[in-house]
Amino acid sequence: MKKIILSLTIVFICFVVVIFSLGLKTKKIYDTKDLVGKPIPLIDLKLLNSEKTFKTSDLKKNDFTLINFWASWCAPCRKEHKYLIQLSKDLKILGVNFKDDKQKANKFIKKLGNPYNLIATDKDGKKSIYFGVYGIPETILVDKELKIIKKYIGPINENDVKKILKIINN
Amino acid sequence: MNKIKVFITILLAFNIYFSDLLSEEKINNQIYKNLRCIVCQGQSIADSNSDFAQTIKSVVNDKLSEGMNEKEVYHFLSEKYGDWILFDPPVKKKTYLLWSLPYIFFVIGGIAILFIFKKVLKHKKY
Numbered sequence: 001m002k003k004i005i006l007s008l009t010i011v012f013i014c015f016v017v018v019i020f021s022l023g024l025k026t027k028k029i030y031d032t033k034d035l036v037g038k039p040i041p042l043i044d045l046k047l048l049n050s051e052k053t054f055k056t057s058d059l060k061k062n063d064f065t066l067i068n069f070w071a072s073w074c075a076p077c078r079k080e081h082k083y084l085i086q087l088s089k090d091l092k093i094l095g096v097n098f099k100d101d102k103q104k105a106n107k108f109i110k111k112l113g114n115p116y117n118l119i120a121t122d123k124d125g126k127k128s129i130y131f132g133v134y135g136i137p138e139t140i141l142v143d144k145e146l147k148i149i150k151k152y153i154g155p156i157n158e159n160d161v162k163k164i165l166k167i168i169n170n
Numbered sequence: 171m172n173k174i175k176v177f178i179t180i181l182l183a184f185n186i187y188f189s190d191l192l193s194e195e196k197i198n199n200q201i202y203k204n205l206r207c208i209v210c211q212g213q214s215i216a217d218s219n220s221d222f223a224q225t226i227k228s229v230v231n232d233k234l235s236e237g238m239n240e241k242e243v244y245h246f247l248s249e250k251y252g253d254w255i256l257f258d259p260p261v262k263k264k265t266y267l268l269w270s271l272p273y274i275f276f277v278i279g280g281i282a283i284l285f286i287f288k289k290v291l292k293h294k295k296y
Contacts, residue, residue, distance in 0.1 A: 005282075035252060135209060
């Protein structure tokens with residue numbers, strides 16, 4: 001009997017130690033890896049400088065599309081803008097202007113250049129929720145079937161540009 | 171007599187209207203409490219005043235008024251943000267162990283207690 005209790009106690013202690021050590025190693029921040037392979041929503045987005053709307057299903061025309069969520073008030077968006085301009089030579093980019101003022105957004109584009117083939121607007125930020133956005137800048141690379149290949153949280157950098165170019169040229 | 175009937179009818183209508191409103195609010199709060207505010211530290215959407223939390227609340231309200239139920243709202247948001255947004259992880263292949271362990275421990279504990287009791291009683295007989 002004593003042996004059984006002792007072995008049960010040892011098993012329990014080992015179990016607790018393993019669980020806690022695994023728990024310490026687990027990342028406790030939001031990760032987007034689960035979203036890779038999932039399709040983006042088929043919704044309508046209002047264009048920034050027009051009364052017309054744009055259907056995300058129209059992106060199926062492109063082999064790859066980069067969807068970038070940005071705003072004129074977002075400092076990191078300024079930082080990544082030159083990389084978007086660099087990518088715009090090889091890739092179609094849809095810009096989604098997030099919770100921004102139309103005039104300020106246009107001023108931003110006029111000053112820093114326009115890397116976008118289309119600029120949609122999401123005045124209240126609700127449409128961005130459909131894309132799993134929780135802050136800007138965020139960038140999503142989708143393929144022809146509108147499946148997410150990569151999702152970048154925060155400003156993209158030179159390394160990301162290289163990786164994106166590698167993906168689209170393969 | 172008629173006046174009393176009208177008064178009671180109005181009172182009942184008010185009661186039904188406000189109880190509906192209250193239950194609606196209760197469901198909304200229940201959903202907010204089970205949604206993690208991704209930009210906050212361990213807070214739920216219900217507890218947070220962040221911009222993200224406010225937008226999620228608004229989307230949840232929209233989805234409920236579109237006719238979605240609680241489960242469908244969770245499914246919609248976990249499709250967008252992964253299961254991380256839910257405080258209650260759903261029962262999936264990956265979480266079978268997580269959900270079944272408390273019951274397994276409960277059964278093992280019960281058996282162990284029963285075993286010890288039997289031994290003690292046997293011992294007392296002699």
